[in-house]
Amino acid sequence: MSNDSVYKEVLLDHFHNPRNKGKLDDMDIVRRGSNPRCGDEIEVGIACDNEVLETVRFRGRGCSICLASASIMTECTTGLKLQQARQLIAQLQQWFNNPNSEMPPKENLAALGTIRQHPARKKCVLLAWQALDETLDGIEDRN
Amino acid sequence: MEPVPRKSELSRDPVAVDFEALRADFPIFATGQQPLHYLDSAASAQKPACVIESINQCYNHDYGPVHRGLYPLAESASEHYEAARRTIAHFINAAHPDQIVFTRSATESINLVAQGWAARHLQPGDEIWVSQMEHHSNFLPWQRVCKNRDARLRVIPLDSEGLIDLEKSKGLFGKNSRLIAITQVSNVLGTINPIREIVASAKQHNIPVLVDAAQSVGHMPVDVQDLDCDFLAASAHKMCGPTGIGFLYGKSDRLAATEPLLLGGGMVDEVNIDSSSWAEIPARFEAGSPNLAGAVGFAAAADYLRNIGLRAIEQQVKSLMLLAYEKLSSIGGIHLYGPAPGLNRGGIISFNIGGIHPHDIAHIAAEHGVAIRAGHHCCQPLMQHLGVSSTARASFNLYNNERDITALVAAILDAKRILGHR
Numbered sequence: 001m002s003n004d005s006v007y008k009e010v011l012l013d014h015f016h017n018p019r020n021k022g023k024l025d026d027m028d029i030v031r032r033g034s035n036p037r038c039g040d041e042i043e044v045g046i047a048c049d050n051e052v053l054e055t056v057r058f059r060g061r062g063c064s065i066c067l068a069s070a071s072i073m074t075e076c077t078t079g080l081k082l083q084q085a086r087q088l089i090a091q092l093q094q095w096f097n098n099p100n101s102e103m104p105p106k107e108n109l110a111a112l113g114t115i116r117q118h119p120a121r122k123k124c125v126l127l128a129w130q131a132l133d134e135t136l137d138g139i140e141d142r143n
Numbered sequence: 144m145e146p147v148p149r150k151s152e153l154s155r156d157p158v159a160v161d162f163e164a165l166r167a168d169f170p171i172f173a174t175g176q177q178p179l180h181y182l183d184s185a186a187s188a189q190k191p192a193c194v195i196e197s198i199n200q201c202y203n204h205d206y207g208p209v210h211r212g213l214y215p216l217a218e219s220a221s222e223h224y225e226a227a228r229r230t231i232a233h234f235i236n237a238a239h240p241d242q243i244v245f246t247r248s249a250t251e252s253i254n255l256v257a258q259g260w261a262a263r264h265l266q267p268g269d270e271i272w273v274s275q276m277e278h279h280s281n282f283l284p285w286q287r288v289c290k291n292r293d294a295r296l297r298v299i300p301l302d303s304e305g306l307i308d309l310e311k312s313k314g315l316f317g318k319n320s321r322l323i324a325i326t327q328v329s330n331v332l333g334t335i336n337p338i339r340e341i342v343a344s345a346k347q348h349n350i351p352v353l354v355d356a357a358q359s360v361g362h363m364p365v366d367v368q369d370l371d372c373d374f375l376a377a378s379a380h381k382m383c384g385p386t387g388i389g390f391l392y393g394k395s396d397r398l399a400a401t402e403p404l405l406l407g408g409g410m411v412d413e414v415n416i417d418s419s420s421w422a423e424i425p426a427r428f429e430a431g432s433p434n435l436a437g438a439v440g441f442a443a444a445a446d447y448l449r450n451i452g453l454r455a456i457e458q459q460v461k462s463l464m465l466l467a468y469e470k471l472s473s474i475g476g477i478h479l480y481g482p483a484p485g486l487n488r489g490g491i492i493s494f495n496i497g498g499i500h501p502h503d504i505a506h507i508a509a510e511h512g513v514a515i516r517a518g519h520h521c522c523q524p525l526m527q528h529l530g531v532s533s534t535a536r537a538s539f540n541l542y543n544n545e546r547d548i549t550a551l552v553a554a555i556l557d558a559k560r561i562l563g564h565r
Binding site: 006012063066118121124 | 499500502507510518562
């Protein structure tokens, strides 16, 4: 396999050992993202305390990239202030919209970098992040 | 342009064709990305040099407006366009070239029948029948026309092997049935449907049949007079021709009962402020400047395949499918869809591997230089029947060989190694 394979160890580790994957019953708010074209379906739940993301969890099914991205997302956003999480989502989207920009918005996201060369799989990466964005909308609406 | 002399595909001995040598006819295997194990011909086939060259020749030497000029270049352009129509008519053994309408694609052809023919003839309570294995392009046009006309869309179910189940299709040949629209070869399962038998039964009840031949024309001998179907739709690009052109075949009386969808230049007889009359068939269905280079390339593809022999191509592709089926079957955890290899299966194999998403299989295959398709293949009703959201699919054409299958198997094993349970 070539060196620019997207299936690098960090990503595979998140796929095989997903972090923060499980039941969402005790979450404050849950939102679902789906991509019917691939059959990917991800639910993201968050629990907040004082404008801080205490817990970010997901469950669902999808390709390895979709699931690994969701797992990486939970790690990168847990503990962030809501505003910071918003910012990170926007930065990630921008990073994907501009494959020439080099630096990932956060070091832990670097493993997703090679996927930027495969536009067909952008949606796999962003699905969980968009669902997270919607949970933040939900919190704002509630407040 | 002189038409290439035609040889009967049936009279040619398939064993005599050196398919390995024919690979050299396809420039992409020498000049494109390497390695290239192209197993996605059911999506779109690669093009031989003679097709590419015919299009170059058209633009470099013969190009002019079709049916719109009196100078030599315009006259020869018109002649090339009509010669292409004759070639395609002959290719599917249509009784007359006027039964061939050039369209953009098989999709457009089917939409023309749905909107131009069915919408005019359907009454509330009438039924249009499709099968569960149809491509969206032979499903959605009927779904819409049925909704608009208060008609019912009925579905021929599939059995556990992926064959159509006519016994469970009560009413298929009943008094409310107005049209049967069915694919000749499934783009997912590879199933070859018994079109002749369906048409024979439908004919006894005066029910017209439309055949979606996107996966069959150019892959096996297709004879519209032998099938006796009323309409047949196909695209050039799946049979080694250019993109952007396809055709609708229709029996003359059916085409006469069809209204044109696109109105404009070239399709009229007389235009007045209050009313207009249409040109002859097929010109009335070809509004706008025709796709001359597309038609020329399409005809070149038909001649190319005919010279090899459709029976030989069918047998070659089938033997590749059988070999692939056997090798894939031995991979642990694989599920192969569609009928067991037999007479009723073409060169398409869809599969899944437990726990691995088809997009991951296709992506890892791509990293091995193996081009396969993954997704729902524009067949969501079929995916619902199979109980999956998507599959991976390998499809074969005359330029494939055993090395492509070996590479496919290696790629799948690698996907299992990378993504399988640890």
